[in-house]
Amino acid sequence: MDANRKMMLRPNLLLFLCAVFCCIFTSKTNVFAQDSKSKKPLVVFVTGDHEYSGEETLPLIAAELEKNYGMRTTVLKASPDHNSEKNIPGLESLKDADLAVFYLRWRQLPKEQLAHIDAYLKSGKPVMGFRTTTHAFNYPKGDENEKWNAFGEFALNSPPGWGGKAAHTHYGHKSSTDVTVIPEQAKNPVLTGVSPKFHVRSWLYRVLPDYPTKGSTWLLMGKSVDPDKQDVENPVAWTGTNSFGGKVFMTTMGHPDDFKLEPFQRLVINAIHWELGQKVPKTWKGKIDIQVPYREAK
Template sequence: MKHFILPFITLALVASGLRAADHVVYEPAGEAKGKHIVLLAGDEEYRSEEAMPMLGKLLSQRHGFKCTVLFSLGADGTIDPTAGASLSHPEALASADAIVMLLRFRHWDDATSKKFEAAVHRGIPIIGLRTSTHAFNGYPQDSPFAAWNFGNNGGWGRKFLGETWVSHWGKHKVEATKGIIEAANASHPILRGVSDIFANSDVYEAAPPPDALILVRGQILQGMTADTPPASYKKATAAKVEQDVNSPMMSVAWTRVVKNDAGTDNKIFCTTMGAATDLAIEGTRRLVVNGIFWGLGIEVPEKADVTPVGDYQPTMYGFKGNKTGVKPDDHALAK
């Protein structure tokens, strides 16, 4: 009898969904909005594996969205930001109403890449954070997705988000960013209720295309805290034009609408801010949440509730120092 009971219990646990998952789903609390947001974590530096679960919990519990977070995983099933070929449970993309992504230099297999491409071709909104301007790299030249590589005329990032990786315009890990709202576009819904935008990541060099609507520019600060004064020195752009680093200030948040290869339109909100530590700031977090509402075509709240669900103490960014041994299931609300 004992030999029978143990397998029966094991099967029951698997059938009930208690087995560790390779992704995490947050069901909507309160009034459900009937929208499914898929958040993609996959970068080696800015702790997307911490930021995306925080946003998923917030959007589901505060605003009634179903949220699924997908990760890059190692062979042992734990989250591994360096696993550039991995995206767990890409099947979730088939029902996505919006994609929120913080990716860097990913190179998924064809099956996964096709699922991502199919979601984009449906014309769903895309919210791209920080290194998503250079989300993909490493596809072989004969791959059907080689055009996504960031070195291929800016790749996917330039085509969709409007920019690719250019340079650290501010001094990396030395000079933080103060967000300055573009006065001409201050009434845009994404800026509703937004103030005190700050990021302890630096300003990227960025020149969005003419069809982009600039919402926020990045003032480079002399230090890493919001109370430090603006920096003042000259630097040459990628086009070899020397200018003061804060005159004009680089764009750090913008919108655009892009027609994809299937002929449908994708609403785009891109910000070169978005490290997990940046999203510890209320104003910066609200900017991103508002961008999701705007992308989905839902009225942006006058002042969206962007209070994190539970404790949010993100790890400082860097190519080393990420938390190890963490499984997607460890981000579940029950835990």
């Protein structure tokens, strides 16, 4: 091969080697990016309630998790609006979830949607619930899905539904609740940085005497302020293990005004970390701006 031809080939060879190197580098970079993404836990929020605007408060919690706590989130909402009891699109995303967070009230989802929740629960993965999720479902007597009315009990260690034998009731919409940390749980990681006493707008739910289910750990107690009937103090937040072996965090708080409060916000962020098996952050990233109105239930 003559000298001129060799000189013409050298630039082409250099270009080829550069291209190969770039491909390898890009491939490794993409793999690294995918690995980094896959290491971020996925929290799926499932919302659908007539009263407490969970489909507005929880997306703000989700945004905070993504911005400041290195998590991925998906927020599912009842469709076409919060009053739709029979449709929450996207529940198939639960198959990839590391944590499922529910804020539901009296839904009647079709069995094909329930199947996704059922599969998630049976996986033994952690579950979190807010307030009316104690009575997440409300199928008529004799319906093939009637067993789901006890979702609160088998998924969240709470009363199975509303009223009835569970004596699950509250102390009136005009009342509110003083919340205190149970002294024995003061060092519980879920309560890191949570004020020992604070006041919430949520009217106190009665879950005693039979709930939370045996083996649950009570974290916070609530005392009704201006109750409409004879009251007793009740636990308002607890952890435990449900009937599927999954970790549980449940709170009967969850009025949109509660979400404005730093102690409640911190409780929620802490509980999400605990449920995921992550170290609860000692450094608080700051109060989240949550301004969501309460609406009367239909």
